[in-house]
Amino acid sequence: MDTNITIALSGNPNAGKTTLFNHLTGARQHVGNYPGITVEQKEGCCLHRGQGLRVVDLPGTYSLTAYSVEELVARDFLVNEKPDVVVDVVDASNLERHLYLGCQFLELGVPLVIALNMIDVAENRGVTIDALTLSERLGVPVIPIVARTGRGVDQLLDAVLAVAATETRQQPAFLRYGSDVDEALSYMMPLIRECNELTALYPERWIGVKLLENDEQIVQKAAVSHPAAAVKLKERCETVTDHLQNTIGVYPEAVIADHRYGYIKSILHQGVVTRKFVADRLYASDKIDKVVTHRFLGPLIMAGVLFALYTFTFSYSKVLVEWLSSFFALINIGVDSLLPDGPLKSLISSGIIAGVGGVLGFVPIIMFMFFGIAVLEDSGYLARVAFMMDRIFHFFGLHGSSVMPFIVSGGIAGGCAVPGVMATRTLRSPKERLATLLTVPFMNCGAKLPVLTLLIGTFFSDHQARYMFLATLAAWFVALCAAKFLRMTVLRGASTPFVMELPPYRFPTLKGLAIHTWERTWQYIKKAGTVILGISILLWAMMTYPGLTHDRAAYFEQQRQQAQQAAVTASEAKELLNKTLQQIKAEEAMEGLRNSLGGRIGIACERVSQYAGIDWRTNIALLGGIAAKEVIISTLGTAYSLGDVNRNNTASLSERLAKDPGWNPVVALAVLVFIMFYAPCFITVICIAKEAGSWKWGAFSMIFNTLFAYSMAVMIYQIGALLYLR
Amino acid sequence: MTKDALNSPSFSLSDITAQCQRRKKGVPRSTSGGTPLSETCCNGRVRVCAINGDRRICAQMANLGVLPGSEIELLCKGGGQQCMIKINDSTISLDALTAANILVAPA
Numbered sequence: 001m002d003t004n005i006t007i008a009l010s011g012n013p014n015a016g017k018t019t020l021f022n023h024l025t026g027a028r029q030h031v032g033n034y035p036g037i038t039v040e041q042k043e044g045c046c047l048h049r050g051q052g053l054r055v056v057d058l059p060g061t062y063s064l065t066a067y068s069v070e071e072l073v074a075r076d077f078l079v080n081e082k083p084d085v086v087v088d089v090v091d092a093s094n095l096e097r098h099l100y101l102g103c104q105f106l107e108l109g110v111p112l113v114i115a116l117n118m119i120d121v122a123e124n125r126g127v128t129i130d131a132l133t134l135s136e137r138l139g140v141p142v143i144p145i146v147a148r149t150g151r152g153v154d155q156l157l158d159a160v161l162a163v164a165a166t167e168t169r170q171q172p173a174f175l176r177y178g179s180d181v182d183e184a185l186s187y188m189m190p191l192i193r194e195c196n197e198l199t200a201l202y203p204e205r206w207i208g209v210k211l212l213e214n215d216e217q218i219v220q221k222a223a224v225s226h227p228a229a230a231v232k233l234k235e236r237c238e239t240v241t242d243h244l245q246n247t248i249g250v251y252p253e254a255v256i257a258d259h260r261y262g263y264i265k266s267i268l269h270q271g272v273v274t275r276k277f278v279a280d281r282l283y284a285s286d287k288i289d290k291v292v293t294h295r296f297l298g299p300l301i302m303a304g305v306l307f308a309l310y311t312f313t314f315s316y317s318k319v320l321v322e323w324l325s326s327f328f329a330l331i332n333i334g335v336d337s338l339l340p341d342g343p344l345k346s347l348i349s350s351g352i353i354a355g356v357g358g359v360l361g362f363v364p365i366i367m368f369m370f371f372g373i374a375v376l377e378d379s380g381y382l383a384r385v386a387f388m389m390d391r392i393f394h395f396f397g398l399h400g401s402s403v404m405p406f407i408v409s410g411g412i413a414g415g416c417a418v419p420g421v422m423a424t425r426t427l428r429s430p431k432e433r434l435a436t437l438l439t440v441p442f443m444n445c446g447a448k449l450p451v452l453t454l455l456i457g458t459f460f461s462d463h464q465a466r467y468m469f470l471a472t473l474a475a476w477f478v479a480l481c482a483a484k485f486l487r488m489t490v491l492r493g494a495s496t497p498f499v500m501e502l503p504p505y506r507f508p509t510l511k512g513l514a515i516h517t518w519e520r521t522w523q524y525i526k527k528a529g530t531v532i533l534g535i536s537i538l539l540w541a542m543m544t545y546p547g548l549t550h551d552r553a554a555y556f557e558q559q560r561q562q563a564q565q566a567a568v569t570a571s572e573a574k575e576l577l578n579k580t581l582q583q584i585k586a587e588e589a590m591e592g593l594r595n596s597l598g599g600r601i602g603i604a605c606e607r608v609s610q611y612a613g614i615d616w617r618t619n620i621a622l623l624g625g626i627a628a629k630e631v632i633i634s635t636l637g638t639a640y641s642l643g644d645v646n647r648n649n650t651a652s653l654s655e656r657l658a659k660d661p662g663w664n665p666v667v668a669l670a671v672l673v674f675i676m677f678y679a680p681c682f683i684t685v686i687c688i689a690k691e692a693g694s695w696k697w698g699a700f701s702m703i704f705n706t707l708f709a710y711s712m713a714v715m716i717y718q719i720g721a722l723l724y725l726r
Numbered sequence: 727m728t729k730d731a732l733n734s735p736s737f738s739l740s741d742i743t744a745q746c747q748r749r750k751k752g753v754p755r756s757t758s759g760g761t762p763l764s765e766t767c768c769n770g771r772v773r774v775c776a777i778n779g780d781r782r783i784c785a786q787m788a789n790l791g792v793l794p795g796s797e798i799e800l801l802c803k804g805g806g807q808q809c810m811i812k813i814n815d816s817t818i819s820l821d822a823l824t825a826a827n828i829l830v831a832p833a
Contacts, residue, residue: 062786062789063785063789067782067786093815094814094816096791096814096815097790097791097813097814100789100791213785214785248794249776249794250776250777250784250793250794251781251784253781253784253785253788254777254784254788254793254794257785257788257789257791257793258788258795261791261793285817286801286812286817289801289810289817290802293802293810383819387808387810390808390819390821391807391808391822394821497783497786497820497821497823497824498808498819498824499783499786499787499818499820499821500818500819501790501816501817501818502817502818502819504817
């Protein structure tokens with residue numbers, strides 16, 4: 001297939017760009033990141049009339065001035081990659097606002113086709129658009145489409161092919177910006193022509209406009225390419241800015257924007273747009289907003305919706321999780337019966353299957369969670385949640401959009417930090433996003449719950465519900481305070497102003513939901529799956545090697561033989577023999593663990609952990625917990641000489657811990673707090689590193705969280721020991 | 727100034743500033759004329775008199791069409807906090823600081 005035509009899909013956020021992209025490319029798309037930044041780059045391909053098309057979905061922007069990463073990415077793509085055609089997707093029901101970006105494409109002089117999306121919504125609102133006249137006035141093809149259903153998309157692609165086949169280059173549109181700005185531009189033109197490197201990329205007048213708009217990238221490029229001219233240009237820009245500030249109290253960009261809107265109005269108000277109804281009436285979305293963002297009703301509805309999302313994710317995915325778990329258990333049984341005992345069997349069973357199972361075990365939860373989030377996002381409700389939560393989160397240096405990652409990670413106890421970390425993609429400010437990324441693992445995820453239940457049930461059984469509730473509150477408190485701390489120290493910086501367009505409420509399309517869910521899930525499988533397998537094998541090796549010495553192995557073998565012989569001579573019952581053999585096996589396992597690299601680390605760590613009341617056996621369990629929190633209980637079981645302990649059946653371990661002289665309520669509370677807040681599991685760390693774009697943030701989350709958890713545990717143990725144990 | 731005049735491409739921003747200041751004559755007001763949007767007591771239509779504060783925010787507002795002279799509808803009054811406005815058929819949420827920097831007068 002010849003894919004030599006590149007189409008860039010651009011437009012305002014919520015214009016339906018991604019819906020059109022999904023319609024065009026279907027499953028033939030892949031998501032990556034623009035180099036060095038976390039803005040998603042979506043690419044796909046399609047075929048139209050035998051011509052292959054490469055489709056690039058640019059980030060949603062309101063302008064082409066470098067105010068945000070998205071705007072910079074979109075502009076750089078248009079200038080550097082020079083796509084054959086730019087398709088500006090505009091919302092037909094909100095034409096004036098959306099044509100503002102189209103107007104800037106005309107000023108930049110890119111080959112443009114305007115897709116009048118959601119023409120059906122406009123028609124239902126009594127808005128009629130004369131696309132032909134609009135096309136004549138703008139000088140570019142204007143095609144009415146409905147991206148959700150595909151109506152008009154063929155005509156759009158015909159127009160794209162026609163524009164791509166045109167030999168003549170689109171000339172930049174010449175707009176007037178008022179006498180002050182126009183005079184300044186006339187003065188600046190000869191100076192701009194001196195900056196050859198800039199004029200090779202951008203139209204001259206456009207450079208002048210960007211300099212007046214104080215576009216950092218263009219100002220910097222001008223200073224680098226021609227410093228002498230840049231100084232004069234800067235002086236002239238400052239003169240105009242001062243003049244406009246002193247006379248009408250605005251910056252040049254407001255005057256320029258004003259004239260752009262004036263230009264758009266002059267085009268639209270001459271019979272292009274006709275309205276049947278009064279233009280100012282409130283639509284269904286506004287009426288819904290009056291209820292769902294109500295000061296009192298809003299939070300109640302939000303709590304209900306989030307609870308429903310939580311229930312949907314963790315209840316409905318349970319069956320699939322169990323199926324997957326049974327599937328891996330079956331494989332394990334197969335391996336157990338096929339392979340002889342030995343390192344290979346142990347590696348495949350405990351290393352590879354446990355590792356792959358660990359990754360895939362999360363997949364149903366992630367799929368359901370992302371499906372739920374996609375419903376909220378595509379319907380427009382998620383933006384309202386962010387709006388309502390912004391006030392509280394702003395106080396802690398976070399953004400209103402941070403609420404969803406917190407909820408997903410276990411804000412309502414039982415979530416999972418992995419989808420939580422990935423849900424931070426909705427945040428635009430890098431520092432707020434990092435602060436959210438690094439603090440969501442403090443939430444009580446589903447894997448921590450069995451451990452909390454075990455310890456609370458064993459040592460605080462009289463107030464179990466109260467302690468569980470307190471644990472949830474503590475997680476929120478610590479996460480928000482940690483975010484505040486990070487924003488005041490390593491991630492210091494101004495909060496992003498919460499200026500956000502709230503999309504109208506819409507019914508999500510099933511295709512869109514399926515694509516969103518799958519692409520995020522697949523990213524998780526790819527990212528986590530490639531690294532977790534290696535780490536899982538590494539941890540297995542640490543807990544297995546060097547193992548028992550020959551002497552000790554011989555000793556346990558001898559013990560086993562003696563027990564068998566004694567059973568034969570004393571004609572003891574088979575059950576008693578099995579019990580003895582099991583005990584020997586457990587002791588052997590514990591000694592093997594103690595002698596392993598992990599065990600040695602646990603013993604070495606005891607020098608430090610003893611101040612928090614944590615012994616070497618718990619240290620090994622905590623070390624295993626870095627692989628996955630679920631491992632804590634099974635490792636505690638092994639370490640306390642119980643052999644394999646099913647995490648759903650913790651009664652025996654509970655009894656053992658209650659009787660152990662090393663454990664008491666103070667130690668339990670210190671361990672509980674440590675487990676709640678120490679290093680996140682490896683899958684989460686990998687996701688943090690990938691999402692933050694650097695492994696240093698993954699390492700930071702491990703060290704910062706562990707140090708914080710350790711100080712808390714030491715404080716609790718020392719104060720508790722002082723008050724209750726002496 | 728009529729609404730048609732406001733919509734005309736030839737109207738000047740200076741006319742709007744002057745008009746906002748005339749409207750508020752005799753009433754205690756801030757230096758630029760108008761009341762901060764975050765302090766506006768009732769939902770409904772208001773006219774933007776001035777946008778103060780950080781240049782970047784002023785530019786962002788301008789891109790969204792929130793310019794001196796433009797009419798906006800206050801959908802969810804802030805009471806000193808964040809608020810929700812409607813302009814050119816779009817609903818936009820504004821945080822408290824941004825809303826405090828937008829000075830408005832009754833339309």
